[in-house]
Amino acid sequence: MPSERLSVVVTRRLPEAVETRIKELFDVRLRDDDTPMTRAELSEAVKTADILVPTVTDTIDAALLAGAGPRLKLIANYGVGVDHIDVATARQRGILVSNTPGVLxxxxxxxxxxxxxxxxxxxxxxxxxxxxxxxxxxxxxxxxxxxxxxxxxxxxxxxxxxxxxxxxxxxxxxxxxxxxxxxxxxxxxxxxxxxxxxxxxxxxxxxxxxxxxxxxxxxxxxxxxxxxxxxxxxxxxxxxxxxxxxxxxxxxxxxxxxxxxxxxxxxxxxxxxxxxxxxxxxxxxxxLPHMGSATQEGRLEMGEKVIINIKTFADGHRPPDQVVPGML
Known part of the structure; x- marks a missing residue:
């Protein structure tokens, strides 16, 4: 699947440098305001995207994944924790999940x-x-x-x-x-x-x-x-x-x-x-308001990990930070 044809949906505003780089590489739909997507917006995203880039504020459960379109093949999470994603259901549906370990x-x-x-x-x-x-x-x-x-x-x-x-x-x-x-x-x-x-x-x-x-x-x-x-x-x-x-x-x-x-x-x-x-x-x-990862350096490195995972997948390889149910 050539990278230039990949449709990527990002659910939250990310650092400007990260958004700029994603736009350079992929056909990306970015968030206009920095609020979590509604359930309806998430449902539409999983129906139309090849790749979803969610954050901890998005609940990607079995019910949502049941409505995913055939194009959705990778959930490239912006963050380490994936307890908001039903990894087992995603795997059953042939959807890979990746995260951003180590940087935070x-x-x-x-x-x-x-x-x-x-x-x-x-x-x-x-x-x-x-x-x-x-x-x-x-x-x-x-x-x-x-x-x-x-x-x-x-x-x-x-x-x-x-x-x-x-x-x-x-x-x-x-x-x-x-x-x-x-x-x-x-x-x-x-x-x-x-x-x-x-x-x-x-x-x-x-x-x-x-x-x-x-x-x-x-x-x-x-x-x-x-x-x-x-x-x-x-x-x-x-x-x-x-x-x-x-x-x-x-x-x-x-x-x-x-x-x-x-x-x-x-x-x-x-x-x-x-x-x-x-x-x-x-x-x-x-x-504190969930500030543990709130450094400029950390958030940029998270973005770099997401991009590497997407790019590796686009090139036909396993994302380096793929998450499988057995790891949880």
């Missing part, structure tokens, strides 16, 4: 540390005092947080991002612990000075900070459920820059309100853009 590792790990420090050192509270003009001057007991050095950090999910978080946390003097589907190779584990916990329950009960860095899959949905959250120490802090669905948000909110968990730093939420007002009003919680 450092950005997300940086944001994890930013949230960890923001919560433990009460940075938003200090910022609020200064912006309100209510600061009465320095005081020995004002806005006391906690030192991160020496604390136990438990990392849930020790892939690229989890390992990058471990490297950063070590530089802050934290003790690294982790739970993962598979134990790391000894040389990797030794390099990170990381302690492996086969039992997630036992790790959760002993950590000072718990960082969620695993993807959302059927097996990780509510992995941190109410029972498991209750194992956390009352002095512990929870950080999530991965996927909101991994945590039972209602249970976490109740525990934060009751003081059963000391604090939380969240960049993702169980119900997407719907954030509970109960969560928003808590002083011991730092909330």
């Amino acid at each position: 590792t450092d950005d997300t790990a940086d944001m994890t540390m930013a949230l960890l420090l923001a919560v433990t050192r009460r940075i938003p509270e200090g910022l609020s005092v200064m912006q309100s003009g209510e600061w009465g001057g320095w005081a020995p007991t004002a806005l006391l947080g906690g030192r991160v050095g020496g604390r136990r950090l438990g990392i849930l999910g020790m892939g690229r991002i989890g390992q990058a978080v471990a490297q950063r946390a070590r530089a802050f003097g934290m003790q690294i612990h982790y739970h993962n589907r598979r134990r790391l190779r000894p040389e990797v584990e030794d390099g990170l000075e990381a302690t492996y916990w086969e039992s997630l329950d036992q790790m959760v009960a002993r950590m000072d900070v718990l960082s969620v860095n695993c993807p959302h899959t059927p097996s990780t949905f509510h992995l941190l459920n109410a029972r498991r959250l209750k194992l956390m120490k009352p002095s512990a802090v929870l950080v999530n820059t991965s996927r909101g669905e991994v945590i039972d948000e209602n249970a976490m909110t109740r525990m934060l309100k009751a003081g059963d968990i000391a604090g939380a730093g969240l960049d993702v939420y169980e119900h997407g853009m719907e954030v509970s007002p109960d969560l928003q009003g808590l002083p011991n919680v730092v909330l």
Whole structure:
């Protein structure tokens, strides 16, 4: 299938440089405004396009794919996570799925540390005092947080991002612990000075900070459920820059309100853009609007990955970042 005849639909506005390059290479339909496509617009896109370039805000489920036209052969996701795409159904219909792994590792790990420090050192509270003009001057007991050095950090999910978080946390003097589907190779584990916990329950009960860095899959949905959250120490802090669905948000909110968990730093939420007002009003919680990947460099590199995946497919080869159900 010659690349010049490929019809590509992009569901969201992308960085200008990425859009320019896609237009140079393909017959592309870009989004006029930076809002998510409606269900009807997505339905029309999958009926008419050869390639769809969605983002995390698009739900590409079995019902939508049932209406896909015979031309649709590749879903080149702009992002790493693909839990919004029914990869198994796509595969059954002969549609390949690709993503953009690796490019956001450092950005997300940086944001994890930013949230960890923001919560433990009460940075938003200090910022609020200064912006309100209510600061009465320095005081020995004002806005006391906690030192991160020496604390136990438990990392849930020790892939690229989890390992990058471990490297950063070590530089802050934290003790690294982790739970993962598979134990790391000894040389990797030794390099990170990381302690492996086969039992997630036992790790959760002993950590000072718990960082969620695993993807959302059927097996990780509510992995941190109410029972498991209750194992956390009352002095512990929870950080999530991965996927909101991994945590039972209602249970976490109740525990934060009751003081059963000391604090939380969240960049993702169980119900997407719907954030509970109960969560928003808590002083011991730092909330960010899904900013983990929000760097100019990262977004450009994501675009480059998408283009490489499309171009490789157009040349008759397997996209380098193809996702298959067995990987999830």
